[in-house]
Amino acid sequence: MKTFKNKVAAITGAGSGIGQALAVALAKQGCHLALSDVNELGLAKTQNLLKSYPVKVTTQVVDVANRQEMADWAKMIVEQHQQVNLIFNNAGVAMGSTAEGVSYEDLEWLIGINFWGVVYGTKEFLPYLKQSGDGHVINVSSMFGLTAQPTQSAYNASKFAVRGFTESLRQELDLQCCGVSATCVHPGGIRTNIAKAARINNSVEILGMDPLKSQDAFDKILRTPAEQAAQQILTAVLKNKRRLLIGTDAKAVDVLQRILPQGYQKIFATATALQARFLS
16 A cells, blocks of 8 residues: 555544544545544544544444444445445553453453454455455554563453464465555554553552552553554555554563563563552
8 A cells, every 4th residue: 555545444443542643644644534432422522633634534333342333334334435445453442450360251341352353353344455456454452462561461362362363364465465464563652541441450459569559650651642653553554564563662572572582571570569669
C-alpha cells in the first residue's frame, strides 16, 4: 500500500487513545473510515473530531469479543463503503493480578477482547481485504508481547498470542501474494486511558504491591502521545514492516530480551520488588 487516499480503514477501539488518533491521522490523508468501540460517547467524540475532513465516516458500537458482531460489522462496512482496505485491530484492555489470583471470568474477559477480538477482526475482514486487491491487517500487541512481567500473566498471554498469530499470518500472506499484508505493533507506554480503566485485584498484595498505588504508578509511565504512535503505525504500513516497536521503552525491552532471554525475568522481578517498597 503506497497511499491511504480514497482507501477505507476499519478501526476498533476508535473512541479514544491510539484508535482515535489513527482515525484523525487517516482522515487528514483522505482515507474513509469505519469506526467501532463499545463506548458510544467516545465514538461520538471521535466522529466530531473528523467533521472538517472530506471523508466518509461511519460508526458502530461493537464488542470485539463477540464474533457475530464483528462479522456483521465487516459486512456492514462493505455495504456502506463498497470496500474495506485496512483493519486496525486496536481495541484492548489491561489487568493486574497474579496468575494464581486471577479469576477465570476476568481471564476470559481479557483474552476475549485482546486476543479473540484480534482473531475475529482478522478472519472476518480478510476476505474483504483480498477482494479490494490492496489491503493490510494491523494487529496491536504490546511490549508485553515481547517479555513477561509479574502481575501481567493474563495480559502477557494475550499479547504474546497476538504476536504469534500475526507473525504466522504475515508469512502466509507473503506466500499467497494476494495483495494483502500484515504488521504487528508493539507499543510501549502510550498516553491513553488503559491504565485507569484496568482491572486490578487484591492478589497483587501477596507480592507486596498496593493495587491503587500500582495503578497510579503505571499510569504515570505512559509517556508517548497517542498521536505520535498513530503516525508511526501508518508509516510502518506504508513501508510494509512486519513489526513495529513504539517508544524507547519498547525498544529497550526488545534489546534486553535478546541479550538476556532468561535473565530478564530476574531483573523484572527485582524491579517489581523495589517498586513495591518505594510505593509502600
